[in-house]
Amino acid sequence: MKKLIRLFIFLLAFPVFSQQGGMWIPSLLEGMNESEMQNLGMKMSAEDIYSVNNSSLKDAVPHFNGGCTSEVISPKGLLLTNHHCGYGQIQSHSSVENDYLADGFWAKNFKEELPNPGMTVTFIVEISDVTDQVLAGTQEASNEEERQQIIEKNKQDVVNNSPKETWQTNRVSTFYDGNQFMLFRVETFKDIRLVGAPPSSIGKFGSDTDNWMWPRHTGDFALFRIYANKDNKPAEYSKDNVPYTPKHFLPVSLDGVEENDFTMVFGYPGTTDEYLPAVAVEQLIETINPARIGIREVALKEQDAFMRKDQEIKIKYASKYARIANYYKKWIGESQGLTKTDAVGIKRNLEDQFTQTLAQKGLKDEYGHILNDFEEAYADFKDYDLAYNLFSEAFLRNVELLRTGFQLYQLEQVYNFRGEQSFNDRKNNFLKDTQSAYKDYSQKVDEKVFEKVIAFYAEEMPKEFLPDVYENINLNKLTQQIYSQSALTEYDKLAALLEGDAKEVLKKLQEDPGYDFVKNNAIAFYSEVLPSYRKMRLEIDALQAEYMKAIVETSPKEARIFPNANGTLRVTYGQVKGYSPKDAVYYEPVTHLEGVMEKYVKDDYEFDVPQKLIDLYEAKDYGQYAENGKLPVNFIGTNHTTGGNSGSPVIDAYGNLIGLNFDRVWEGTMSDIYYDPAISRNIMVDARYILFIIDKYANAQHLIDEMQLVHPKKKQTPKRKKAKKKRKSKRRS
Structure with a gap:
């Protein structure tokens, strides 16, 4: 760990430029x-x-x-x-x-x-290294999932047992892909x-x-x-x-x-990912960024058309539009820059040098598998990563009715797993938080965005992850049905939908066409995509941590990471x-x-x-x-x-x-x-x-x-x- 602290600029990701x-x-x-x-x-x-x-x-x-x-x-x-x-x-x-x-x-x-x-606003009071405490006992873990459970428990113990004033908070953050952990004592105004x-x-x-x-x-x-x-x-x-x-x-x-x-x-x-292998960067350029850019592009186009014609809508959507547009344009520039500089080619050449260094240092048996494992892991991960990003963009970020419906789906899951008291607490908080969102909501804008986004979603999502509702779908008819009949388009209707005890609310939810559409998609996502995505993500993260460890061990003393x-x-x-x-x-x-x-x-x-x-x-x-x-x-x-x-x-x-x-x-x-x-x-x-x-x-x-x-x-x-x-x-x- 002392070596990690001593090393700073990463030699394997780009040529060394002093002081840059x-x-x-x-x-x-x-x-x-x-x-x-x-x-x-x-x-x-x-x-x-x-x-x-x-x-x-x-x-x-x-x-x-x-x-x-x-x-x-x-x-x-x-x-x-x-x-x-x-x-x-x-x-x-x-x-x-x-x-x-x-x-x-x-x-x-x-x-x-x-x-x-x-x-x-939150100020940092003190930063300290707690790596030894957080990694204690991880050597005995039988698999990566168990290892992560030990780490999470240790992090919580550090947070609970480290000194602080009553108005302060302790937090533990992860560095070097899980090879170092730092405790932050903070105070929040x-x-x-x-x-x-x-x-x-x-x-x-x-x-x-x-x-x-x-x-x-x-x-x-x-x-x-x-x-x-x-x-x-x-x-x-x-x-x-x-x-x-x-x-x-x-x-x-x-x-x-x-x-x-x-x-x-x-x-x-x-967030940065300076140490991704070439195969991950290639997948980002060719698959993930085009999907994220595509959904945001159709959403922004519809919002912009309304904002230019209506001052009230312009005020309502100004912040939302800016938030969506920011990373839309960033991802376009990112992909173009990575392509122009041939970042994938540079990384592959440097990975060849990494392999040679392993052989020279006698570390091939210990770390020689990493790059091949990356290739296999990302090939398996590709469709699941695409599906995860498409669902996140469509149902959590760009269509307001879908985001509200997804929150209601989570509310139903709270009842199923935690009971009525938790359901009521979550429902009340949801209504309180949602009320302000409807202040800046326009049904006619969201309806157009919905139709365009779902059309893109249905076209780009791997077919095995789409629910049956997409078979022979008439998207225009579906859109009109949802936005004319769903209670999710107005706050007062939504509040009325949630009146009553848990069973009454859930019964009414199943009859709402907007909620029904979201629920079908959410069930498909949670059953067909998320379990495999999480498992593969955990395996890739463990491999990335091992890669980071290998980079440190094979880097010269004057290198800085x-x-x-x-x-x-x-x-x-x-x-x-x-x-x-x-x-x-x-x-x-x-x-x-x-x-x-x-x-x-x-x-x-x-x-x-x-x-x-x-x-x-x-x-x-x-x-x-x-x-x-x-x-x-x-x-x-x-x-x-x-x-x-x-x-x-x-x-x-x-x-x-x-x-x-x-x-x-x-x-x-x-x-x-x-x-x-x-x-x-x-x-x-x-x-x-x-x-x-x-x-x-x-x-x-x-x-x-x-x-x-x-x-x-x-x-x-x-x-x-x-x-x-x-x-x-x-x-x-």
Whole structure:
């Protein structure tokens, strides 16, 4: 295990490029990582980034609502994240009369800040290695299933028996495909209020056309605030709560960036698979991604047609559409990037080298079976993996009636296996949770999406996994029947359907055509697909863990292997750099407000610009945020990021905020599987553009006054009082 911690960049997945790629555990930066970062220009130490005994950068970077990252940027708990990370909350506070998506929102004081029930942010208190405790006793397991049961029991014992304060929580996460386990002690705040958000024409400028693209000109940011109880501890929402006083907050740099500047992105990357064998990547490109892309494409096409014609539907579906479109486009870019770089061919060549190394080191008997086993396992797994993804996309993600029906199917299973009390508890929670979903539901939109998605599903699903309902199906007639007769299309009808005791409810459910269709599909999935899928997945995961172990043992001492992303706090470092995606094309690393105006199309769904921003541009009224008369908007760097890094702070050599991570370039979306430092770039909002929008566009100077603005390159801090006087003087003139 010491060797695992010592090794970081994976030699068998891509050629070694010094100081490029990798998502590092912040508690393990001392040594090679620290030296590399300092060679790139960092002026901090590893202790400045992660410390248990003293405040450090980690104390300013909480996990945002379980899916994004955020950062504290003032001593009053002011929180910065992406506009798209807070999109659902901005939408929930919006109406046709007060459309914060279209017009933006800016609280003038604490009282105007808007609460968000259910929203959380989570800080890391301490990270520690618990591998020995978690793997204790696994050597005696007779099979992989028993081994995993021992591991799960040990993980729970570690969680239960490790020290923590009453307001804190312990979690154990898995690293290196099950070869290392880390304990995270965390504290979660539950009173998070919306402070400010630019209009979508700034925060989502370029929308789906520009998503994953460069050059980019998007002000993708929003502001929230953490509230705590009078003791500065986590608490549920209360009017008596007060703004949180953080252990650390990030000063904001006014100096901006230039090519080759050091950049560090701190955040919670979701999932990567850098160590997949060639056969798995090939299957992803040829089978899995086309299926996922295909279903989302037909769903998005129908939603988009309605959203362009109806403002009310546009508001209702804005967040859902963006969520579906995000990974739809990402998967397209990922497949194209993997194909263009011949990632499969590169991996096969490196696997040949791996086989040769095993022979040289006398490890062929121990590990020589792995690659052949992968080929056989993935061949058997292919149809089940396809079926699993098709069912997930159709019944859990893209059709709302089907998702509701599937939740009702799960409710029926609760009754069958746990009895009426559990059924009633689950039913009440379901009704409560579902009510808000129907606020943003349109039957006519969902009906069209249903018909197109199920047509694709029936065509692409392996025939042996389809229930009898698909035999001689008249899809148009089925769609009309379901959406005209099912209670699942309206909340009041659904609530009435669930009235009564368990037996009464279940009897009514069986008579509902929407539920009947879902149940037939769910039974087929649970009987024909899921058992084999889980068994094969477990076997492949065990093989992947063995492969990871073999990689470590066969790698030279100077090699460095980083763990795949798993939603835990990581550091990735690099530099501001342009790139060349194809012959004779080179992209500069920084964009400016001029580019916004070049893309501007009046009243366009994606490229409209607020009149006030146009006025500020024409007057060149940029305040202290311009550089050489131009206002920076976005920049790119070589940081290795993925989903979950949305909202991550981009930190300079001194520990100051210089930007806000929000995307990757399309050519480099394959970096979840194969990182190529030549074209993999992350996209960031320049901190000066954020400040400019808050200050000059929103006139929310009280938020600027809350922050600590610094000039690290000039080795001085601007006087906030002088800045305030300057602003007042300008307003008087």
